[in-house]
């Protein structure tokens with residue numbers, strides 16, 4: 034599991050592989066960067082088993098908003114909700130045969146990975162979180178861009194081996210950011226993004242004895258920092274005696290999610 038980039042500024046793309054199967058969750062980085070990142074990860078884009086798109090915001094689909102979208106260039110099927118496909122004039126150049134529908138509450142097999150989708154609360158038409166499960170049962174949930182921690186996110190991503198989970202902003206930093214009030218309200222609202230505190234509380238409910246690694250993702254560049262996120266989240270995880278690894282996804286560079294225990 035590699036986060037290729039993780040932020041609203043540099044985009045979001047998460048690579049999950051098992052054996053010869055590799056899939057992307059979101060492809061929101063510029064196509065050249067995406068190609069370069071995949072090359073560095075030794076993944077041939079032609080061989081991707083699918084791209085799973087969480088929602089239509091540009092930081093999650095940037096490489097699809099082209100005359101020749103990334104998935105079309107490499108003949109890779111893209112999975113998202115029917116509403117996503119219906120609402121997408123900016124990616125109208127995607128060939129129909131590569132536009133696959135995956136609704137919340139259902140799952141699909143992509144190579145050796147089973148991918149289940151669940152609903153999230155975010156200001157997009159039908160935002161999805163994903164849980165990817167390997168043949169031996171190893172599972173990872175990828176959940177960014179959510180305004181609140183809902184029962185669907187709980188059941189969709191609880192008891193995973195690995196979690197890539199949003200920890201977007203520090204509440205005080207957001208409130209004192211000097212941003213327009215409408216933007217602050219949007220970010221902190223039910224259809225915006227999770228604060229570090231909210232992420233900590235959610236993770237305390239999602240983590241089980243089985244969980245080996247957590248990656249905090251989609252951190253705000255202006256209203257958060259890796260050290261601030263770790264400072265807020267660590268006490269929540271200590272309370273439930275979490276023993277696994279905790280890392281923070283770089284906003285712009287590749288970050289590996291492993292189970293080697295970091296110092297926290």
Ligand SMILES: [Zn+2]
Pocket residue numbers: 040041045090092093178251
């Ligand atoms: Zn986003």
Ligand SMILES: [Zn+2]
Pocket residue numbers: 088090155157178
């Ligand atoms: Zn979004």
